[in-house]
Amino acid sequence: MASSRDRQRKLARAKLDRQMARRAAALRRRRRIQAGVGSVLILALVVAGSAWALGAFDSEPVEDTATNEVCLWTPQNTEGNSNLKDVGEPPTTGLPVTGVRPMSITTNQGSPISVELDLASAPCAAASIAHLASQSFYDNTKCHEITADGAVRCGDPSGTGMGGPAYSFYDENVPTAPEASASPEASPSPEASPSPDEPPTYPKGTVAMIANPPGANGSQFLIFFKDFTTAEPKFPIIGRVTEGLDVVEKIGALPTVDNGAGEKVKPEDDDVVIQSLTVGEPVLDPASTADPAPSGTPSPEASGAPEASASAG
Template sequence: MVSSKDRARKLARVKLDRQLVRRAAKQRRRRQIQAGLGAAAALLLVVGGIAWLGGAFDDDESSTDAADSDVCAWTAQNVESNKSLKDVGEPPTSGIPTSGSRPMTITTDQGAPIVVNLDLANAPCSAANLAYLAGKQFFDNTTCHEITTEGAIRCGDPSATGQGGPAYSIYNENVPLAPEPTPSASSSPAKAPAAAPLYPKGTVALIGDPPGTNGSQFLIFFKDFSPKVPAYPIIGTVSGGMDTVTKIGRIATEADAAGSKVKPKEKITVQSITVGQPSAETATVPGATPTVAAPSAAPSTSRKS
């Protein structure tokens, strides 16, 4: 016969076994939950990483602000004091491409169109300025009113006076640096190599009066030019139609209203100027290291006397 003490021990044993079974079941569920949570966390990390790489967590406002930030600035000119200026509004100050190049096609009555690669990296605002004016047909049926003594054709002034342009101006962006003075002659009889011209043949540059207040007027050089004090911001280089530029450069000149022998005897008409879309290719622009220069007291275009 089983004693009461043995029966109590047996009941305690059964109770303990039940507790162990329940405890083991709880541990299994806890491990399952932890495993599920771990897998979910890993999945979230993977998805989050992919989203981060895709830019999902970028600050949209910051990105928009960067895209909309001002790149250029335009200075209003007094159209009341200068009747040669033409008010066509102002270009936008943001959303301006700052790399690669874009083609500018100048169609004249002198031969094949002249194609210029505008340098968006070193002169983005100058390029945006010309593109804006071309879109307004600002240059249509204007004349190249000078063939300068420096070896350049001067165009882009609807008034053909040298004082015309839009009702705003743009600062110098890409004026080449003058070469540093060469050291005094040494004992070596070897002759130093000639420096590259600051404005090689085919260079296109803006010209302002006074310098640093550029508008619509530009120079196309048909021969090399190296001034002691560079004043013209380079905006691009001729990539097509150089024969037309050379032909125009050979036109004889006569005295203009100021007595300078720079007025072409034959009328040179710019029928239109168009500016194409930006290209990712880097523009090849002549000139020295680019620099942004503020308006200075550098001399204006020299003229024949």
């Protein structure tokens, strides 16, 4: 029979074994926790490194003021004015403000005219034209005027120069007036001739809005078929022709007759008809386009034509 001392030794040994087992189990748990934490940290470092490589931690660029701009569409009174056509209004926010947007104008005068609308400089004009095009607003309308400034005027379904949608919007990108060259003996005047070294205010191929009154733009636009320089710019530039400028020049060469208002600007015999006008999706990659807005690059043959007032529209 075992002595009491032997029993105490066995109990103490068993107690020690239990303590060692608990310590071993606790150690295993601690190691598993540490391994899990280490894996999480490694994963976090991998994710953070990938995000850093992709530029997630780069400082935010200065936000373009146009991204905060809300386009304001001012309702027009359509009562008793059959020249205005109500097709709703474009969105006011969430509009693209970088890159360009392609526009295609198919007329009865030849191949389509391709245009790039400048989203950075004229986002509201681009949004308006895109909205109107989606409503077939421009389809089967006439380019009713060939202006003395060297532009074809289009976009009025009424063909009167007074038509448009049931809203208007403000100017966005009117060029700055060029520096005037005045002789020492001549006193400066608003009509002083711009310096011959200055680029044309509206280079050939420029697309611009035209409104009556100025600043209340609707649907009417100009496509310049020759360089036009003026000391008092008033047409907001919205884009430029990229293909089909020869068609615009062909239209610009048509003979004109009196439009009934004492101005010889109406195309004679041949009606210039926009059969369809479409606007594509925005192209937001700046590298895919070059100079989306007319930059006024001077051309050796550009001549500063004297300003002729455009008729209201």
